[in-house]
Amino acid sequence: MKKLIDGAVAFRQNDFETHEKLFSELGKEQNPHTLFIGCSDSRLVPGMITTTMPGELFIIRNVANIVPPYQLSGEYLATLSAIEFAIQALEVENIVVCGHSNCGGCAALFKPDEYFLKIPHTRKWLELALPVKEKVLKLLPDGNHASREWLTEQMNVVEQINHLLTYPYIAEKYEKGLLNISGWYYIIETGEIYSYNADKGFFELIN
Numbered sequence: 001m002k003k004l005i006d007g008a009v010a011f012r013q014n015d016f017e018t019h020e021k022l023f024s025e026l027g028k029e030q031n032p033h034t035l036f037i038g039c040s041d042s043r044l045v046p047g048m049i050t051t052t053m054p055g056e057l058f059i060i061r062n063v064a065n066i067v068p069p070y071q072l073s074g075e076y077l078a079t080l081s082a083i084e085f086a087i088q089a090l091e092v093e094n095i096v097v098c099g100h101s102n103c104g105g106c107a108a109l110f111k112p113d114e115y116f117l118k119i120p121h122t123r124k125w126l127e128l129a130l131p132v133k134e135k136v137l138k139l140l141p142d143g144n145h146a147s148r149e150w151l152t153e154q155m156n157v158v159e160q161i162n163h164l165l166t167y168p169y170i171a172e173k174y175e176k177g178l179l180n181i182s183g184w185y186y187i188i189e190t191g192e193i194y195s196y197n198a199d200k201g202f203f204e205l206i207n
Contacts, residue, residue: 025055031090032057032086032090033094034058035059036050036096037098038061039062044098044100046059049098049193060082063105063126064125064126066079068128069163070167092179093180094181096184097182097183099154099183103149105129106149108122109133109152135155157183157185192206
């Protein structure tokens, strides 16, 4: 905890002072240009990998960067409400779904039942990504761990883009060219980011 407290003090004394004018403006309103949907993994830091400043990204993070398909419900739906707010209230111009290498959520799709005894809510959440598991097993029935991991993480990004397009207000804006949707795959150990090319059906390195 001390590390966090020291960091908060350092931020106020250094970074905040450097960007005091920016924070003063942000204190009145936010106007982000991009909705960034990423994994909760501690190694994925959206602002760092995009070199953006506070106020530019509206960020949603959860296990395995999952987007639930659109639905109307009386339940408390955190991810759906955040997407709705970003698109309908903040009117962002872009959506980025960002997966990453060595994703624990994607790996958990292939774990035995015992693995989920202490994390039943995680198991329920990952049901949304089961179609990804099924597709990977069909494509790589005899694949090794590394190839299966790589394919699952990338196919999961594509699956979540498909889920986004089940939202009527997203589909409408996307079809009219008012909203850009991108799928990214970030490799932690190299810093490389690959973007999904829907026309070609594979991820290409961002240069």
